[in-house]
Amino acid sequence: MAELNYRHAVAQGIRQEMARDDDVVLIGEDVAGAGGVFKTTGGLLDEFGPRRVIDTPIAEQAILGATMGAAMTGLRPIAEIMFSDFFAVCWDIVANEIAKTRYMTDGQVSLPLVIKTGNGGSLRFGAQHSQSVENWAMMVPGIKVVAPSTPRDMVGLMAAAVRSDDPVLMFEHKGLYASKGEVPDGEVVDELGTAAIRRSGADATIVALALMVPRALEAADQLAEKGIELEVIDLRSLVPLDTQAIIDSVARTGRLFTVEENPRLLGWGAEIASIVAEECFWDLDGPIERITTPHVPLPSAASLEDLVIPSADEIATRVFKSLNS
């Protein structure tokens, strides 16, 4: 068991898979020589050489096109889109091509590829380098959407993503890169589409993703001092979605809160609220509540960013108020 940074866990997951399978290659802007702008791919060039770890021009369509073409002809490429906001300049390749090709060709083409990307706020980069865009991906049929919150999950889910025969978008949270956690020695392989209960509690279910998971856990600690016990579910993956874990938890607690970093409209929490309302309405003892970033672009100033992205205090306050109303 070793303690790893989340950012080093990204490299560890990739390293584990590249060592195992020669068909795995890594391409992206600054991923090789520089080891990634967030240092998530450090050491891989030295270990695997320039044939397998490749710096590209700033050309996101070319990067993802090459990734798709390589995946359809026998390789298992990993591509990096430096900031998830940049998906907007290459979304055609993701949403029109990668997502739909297996279906349109009636299964002739498999696309075993991973697109890793730095997602989310907390580094004060403003409206075009801080967004949580996992919802963009979730609403397109044909792509898997994964967002780990711990170093151990990062290694195991990266491995699962690389081994998946489906295209996977791997959302790394920029605000978690410096966080630390235990990662077991030896091969770590997880399963896509499984949520994790991070904390058990009988009074309410909190469903969170990525950076919102530690914040929800902190809120749960605050409320525990007031005698309220929250169950915190880390979704880990939006597609596939572990709805059973949520439904089972709501059956135990009777209340559901979602904590989402995305702007409010059509966030993943709305889909979960809809599923719970349809499938376990009678288990609910009160309204479902969504705690999200308001429907605004993200401001740059630290004080303003902190104001809009859900904090542990805001989560605790909102849940406390709702449970006591």
Place this chain on the structure above:
Amino acid sequence: MHTPLSDHQYGNHSPVLPPVLDPATDDADITIEDRLAIYRKLQVMRQFEQRAYDLFMKGLVKGTSHLSIGMEAIAAGFGQAMRPDDYTFATYRGHAHTLARGVPMSPVLAELLGRGNGLMGGKGGSMHLTSVKHGMMGSYAIIGAHLAIANGAAFSAQYRGTDQVAVCFFGDGTTNIGAFHEALSYAATFRLPTVFVCENNLYMEYTSIQDVTPVARPAADRASAYGLEARRIDGNDADACYLEARAAFDRARAGEGPSLIEALTYRHGGHSRADLGEYRPQEEVEAWMAHDPIDIYRERLKRLGVDATELEQVDDDVAEQVEQATQEAKDGPEPEPRSAFTEVWADGGSSWRN
């Protein structure tokens, strides 16, 4: 202010006439077997698409369809020069490129008719024809994307050391979109074995390419920006296409990187089913109709001593295949309703939750 159409009214631009046929091509180093195979491909493409058009007019083919009648020489010449394991990436105007790889007519026509025995079970349609086992890696309906995707197949071939090439066909309109420039730059940087073939039929959809492009030769004039040679050929002469393809494939297999080839050609019809192509000057249409790929090729084969009856036999064989394919397509079942819910994921299903 100067706008693209300041100099003339829409549809009244000066005609662009076809190149003059090079008589020396008759003596090119191409075997008679290859030439007869090219002639057969030309006939397959032409007769297939004429039938597809008829079935459209009868309402049997739904949606839209983009024909390459008049442009077959490019698909036939390049297709004949390919190795069976080379990769083709085509656009939504991809019927001819699919047939060029030896995909049988019947599943292609059935796909156009939306039948369960279609090439992709009715889930792709005219604009997405794909047959991986024939090296036909797809027809792509969003302009520009497949140039970038072809690079990935070329990279994979380079990585695996297989000497395969990825051949990517696209229209003149593609040369103004960002993905074109990204893909050319990427391929040239990594010396990928990608062969980019611009089928310059002089019109994007309804607008003349020369009206909205800052250079006269939309593909060739961009080549130097990527350190590539400007290459422009008569895209209606299948032998010129074959020779150009062979040279480009040799360079790619030798590790010399990508090629960008501009092949001049012309649609006999409009952009798609709904378009009659009336924005084109009559003189231009007539000149290109007289520069037809099949007429050019038939005359050459006759000059080379092939008996006219032998060619007629090919025509008749192909006509028979078209009849049979039509029958098989029409007789095909509707797709299984459950197929709408298959092959979203590698496990064959469409479930996104437990």
